[in-house]
Amino acid sequence: KAGVTQTPRYLIKTRGQQVTLSCSPISGHRSVSWYQQTPGQGLQFLFEYFSETQRNKGNFPGRFSGRQFSNSRSEMNVSTLELGDSALYLCASSFSFSSYNEQFFGPGTRLTVL
Amino acid sequence: AQSVTQLDSQVPVFEEAPVELRCNYSSSVSVYLFWYVQYPNQGLQLLLKYLSGSTLVESINGFEAEFNKSQTSFHLRKPSVHISDTAEYFCAVMGGSQGNLIFGKGTKLSVKP
Numbered sequence: 001k002a003g004v005t006q007t008p009r010y011l012i013k014t015r016g017q018q019v020t021l022s023c024s025p026i027s028g029h030r031s032v033s034w035y036q037q038t039p040g041q042g043l044q045f046l047f048e049y050f051s052e053t054q055r056n057k058g059n060f061p062g063r064f065s066g067r068q069f070s071n072s073r074s075e076m077n078v079s080t081l082e083l084g085d086s087a088l089y090l091c092a093s094s095f096s097f098s099s100y101n102e103q104f105f106g107p108g109t110r111l112t113v114l
Numbered sequence: 115a116q117s118v119t120q121l122d123s124q125v126p127v128f129e130e131a132p133v134e135l136r137c138n139y140s141s142s143v144s145v146y147l148f149w150y151v152q153y154p155n156q157g158l159q160l161l162l163k164y165l166s167g168s169t170l171v172e173s174i175n176g177f178e179a180e181f182n183k184s185q186t187s188f189h190l191r192k193p194s195v196h197i198s199d200t201a202e203y204f205c206a207v208m209g210g211s212q213g214n215l216i217f218g219k220g221t222k223l224s225v226k227p
Contacts (some may be wrong), residue, residue: 004157031213033213033214033215035215035217036148042217042218042219042220043204043206043215044217045214045215045216048213048214055213056213056214056216056217082225090157090158092158092215094213099215100146100165100208102160102163103160103215104160105150105157105158105159106157107155107156108155108156108157
């Protein structure tokens with residue numbers, strides 16, 4: 001079974017631009033979560049989607065948004081990029097959101113904002 | 115609110131020595147506890163988890179962790195480390211109605227020959 005895939009793996013943008021990152025979950029998984037990893041703040045939860053609905057959201061500004069499609073693939077968008085948005089963005093998929101479902105992580109997209 | 119504290123940001127150790135990576139959590143509800151490992155330029159891999167039952171959990175590569183409710187700890191141990199164990203290790207909790215993981219800041223384990 002293929003793992004979680006994220007595209008692109010690396011991305012360089014300049015301040016003020018916007019960016020879209022993509023995540024394809026493991027086949028059969030319907031829940032997708034996004035995390036931001038930075039040296040200063042560590043791993044922080046962005047949001048979780050299940051069946052095309054945002055179920056949970058972390059403490060990030062509205063510039064960070066996401067969506068999920070009917071095939072469970074998810075995208076996250078960051079508008080008006082700031083230098084501090086430079087990070088590794090990790091996507092995780094799980095079968096469902098109810099009770100405990102193990103999250104499987106993708107390799108991440110490394111975003112550099114210049 | 116839940117939180118996780120990893121007491122050591124870096125742990126250097128010689129090959130074949132024992133190691134303990136410390137993790138304490140705070141939560142007002144029952145939690146699930148996890149250790150993840152991250153190798154350079156890779157995503158996170160689940161190392162082991164505590165959901166319920168036996169408080170001692172083991173991974174396939176020799177790591178173990180013990181859930182201690184009274185001390186709110188979930189320390190990770192390995193009796194003899196290898197060079198290949200060099201990585202960053204993250205402790206995480208998940209609890210209540212929230213399905214997201216809350217991570218500690220991570221501990222970089224550096225195994226030297």
